[in-house]
Amino acid sequence: MNEVMDPKSVGPRIRMMRPNLTPLEAKVVDSVFGRRDFSVETALKDVAETAGVSEAMVVKIAKKLGFSGYRDFRQNVADYVRVSDAEMHDELSPDDSGAEIVSKVFRASIQALEETLAIADVAAFERAADFIADARRRDLYGVGGSAQIARDVAHKFLRIGIHASVYDDAHMMAMSAALLGTRDVAIGFSHSGATLVTLEALQIARRRGARTIAITNYSHSPLAEAADVVLCSTARGSPLLGENAAARIAQLNILDAIFVLVAQRDVKSAEAALVRTKEAVRDKRRG
Template identity: 30%
Template sequence: MQNVTETIRSYYEKLHPGEKRIADYILSHQDSVMDATIQSLSDKIGISTASISRFTRHLGYPNFRDFLIALSASKKNSSSDFFTEIKQSDQSEQIVKKLFSAGIAALTATAANINMKDLDRVVDWLVSSNKIGFFGIGGSSIVAFNAYHKFLRTNLNIVSHPDYDIQIMQAAHLTSEDLGIVISHSGRNQDTLLVENKLRENGSKIVAITAFPESPIAKNADIVLNSYSEEVNFRQESMSSLVAQITIIDTLFTLVGHRLNEQTDQVINSMRRVIEQTRVRK
């Protein structure tokens, strides 16, 4: 089930100033908003009812009533606040619980909001493309290289590299027969966007993995797989975001392995034999 507050936060950076006022009020007054009429909410925020209607449609709800129903359901199904504040007075045990809670919340929200049709389509592209590139800068390079490490266990032709200049060159070599998977938490990293633009120029299929479906990188992709993460102070890009993105990659790998069962088993068994030779024996 789509969580309304998570959706608002993922779209927030791309909202117009008036829409941000609506979003800020709803996020701060969820309990009272659930019992409000569109006119009473308009009076409290000081924004027209037409603006509120456009805001709810922007988020994917046909009308204000459907938005309130979804908001109420989200509140009932929410086990914790999506934003976690680590206070200076927090003890180690409290910090640990909040961080683990953030990771669990990210996985739960990502699983609840994943589009299965898009996921199946990405799997189709993975198994049918001549070459697949995984691209990411900074923290997202960890996710990209994790994907490369996993998919080495298949018979797919894959490329990835942590160096940006090499990523650009790899993207330049991909064609309309290939697939680029671009990873960016914010969806606004300029270098990643340049890689994506190079893929677009070559006619490659593009999948974006990001927490912001309205970001430039998301809008420039053919398919967007949304990751959700609990925002934690002290960390601009939380580790829970990486956890959600790595789990998306792991899901794709598992689905591909299931689709290419025999071929994948052969590669995995071969790699196990090679890796076993590197183990220290007692």
């Protein structure tokens, strides 16, 4: 790499590489990020001793993460730590007051949004919007919380006349994917990028010639490898919230941006559909 990146993007880019790391390598990275005193002055020997590994291992990990060496890694991580500390939210604690909990949860989401924006690949957003706008069928796959994000997306698209189907059952996903073709798009939602049923559905869709999009937290995950376009969210972990809570907010914003990009491709049609769908539900409201 041998370059100074946008400081806000350093942590997310390293987190996205975690699926490529061994447990020991991940432990070394965690020990670095667990240090509040990490700076451009932190010696390689100090990092190695703290993590209980050799200096050569630390250099190897730095290169595996895409840096030219330890100094490149140290400079970028130190910049990220400095920026993050200025905005840092303390970890949630069972002893927190109501006001502290509300503040920390909001700050975690704000940080996830800012870091997701820092790593956003605008070309990938545009390509995904093209796939969705031009598709004959749009099938969305996800389970658990990811299925809820998919339903939110389908709801938004329906408002502007873009039909999308959501599948959260393994058999239904597989059958849906098997019926897709070159004019269709399949979108897989998985925070980990390793949810087996979602991965299998996207792989089937790809074999059938459909365009594939992955919405995930890890750019090097199995789901990402099965996709033509990868849109990544990012969020720090937390003992109480985990990564998923804040990452979900980031993923919803990613899809909001895609929604607007798709609508932009045929504004008149989107506006006309929006008027009709608003009128259709107006009588369903009280008062």
